[in-house]
Amino acid sequence: MHPPEALIFRVSSMAESPAPFRIQARCTTVEGHKPERPSGVDKAPRPVEHVRIGVGGFRNVTAHLIAREPGFRIQPLKIKRKGVLTLDHLFDHGDPGRAGYKQTKVRLSVDATANKATLRKGLARIRDRWPVNDHLRHPTPVTIAVPLPQRKQPVS
Numbered sequence: 001m002h003p004p005e006a007l008i009f010r011v012s013s014m015a016e017s018p019a020p021f022r023i024q025a026r027c028t029t030v031e032g033h034k035p036e037r038p039s040g041v042d043k044a045p046r047p048v049e050h051v052r053i054g055v056g057g058f059r060n061v062t063a064h065l066i067a068r069e070p071g072f073r074i075q076p077l078k079i080k081r082k083g084v085l086t087l088d089h090l091f092d093h094g095d096p097g098r099a100g101y102k103q104t105k106v107r108l109s110v111d112a113t114a115n116k117a118t119l120r121k122g123l124a125r126i127r128d129r130w131p132v133n134d135h136l137r138h139p140t141p142v143t144i145a146v147p148l149p150q151r152k153q154p155v156s
Contacts, residue, residue: 020044048101052081055132059106062130066122072114080107104136 015021019034020043031044045053056079067074083104090099112119127133 023050048083048085052083055136056081058132059108059126059130062126063108063110063123066125066129067112067114070114070118070122072112072118072122074110074112076111078109080109081105 009025011023011025013021013023013032019032019041021032023030023032030050032047032050033041033044035042035046059079060077063077064074081104083101085101086097087099088094089097108123110119110123114122
């Protein structure tokens with residue numbers, strides 16, 4: 001059971017080959033591709049770029065929500081994200097570590113209707129209140145289910 005303030009998000013995807021794949025979220029369908037090198041066509045963001053897109057979108061929402069509380073507006077907010085991703089473990093190249101982002105840097109450029117002290121205090125609260133940051137910094141239980149196909153019983 002989830003607490004009343006919890007939201008449940010559902011996303012589904014379909015892949016008929018290693019790439020491309022289609023992702024359905026509510027009424028939107030997006031594609032993911034592999035880059036041209038080593039073997040893709042580079043027609044859409046890679047899966048790891050989809051993660052960065054989602055992270056940036058949620059940070060934007062959180063920043064505007066926090067800015068509203070003391071009564072200032074952010075206009076515009078530019079967010080640049082850079083992540084160092086290692087794939088040696090994924091491709092079994094002898095790295096005993098984890099496959100994933102080893103570091104993420106985020107740079108916010110903001111013009112706001114607030115003095116610098118208020119702006120600094122408000123933007124510092126983003127890290128504490130941003131749900132995706134919590135997810136990235138702390139273990140989150142993941143359950144993976146792979147139902148086996150049902151075999152039809154022979155008719156006798």
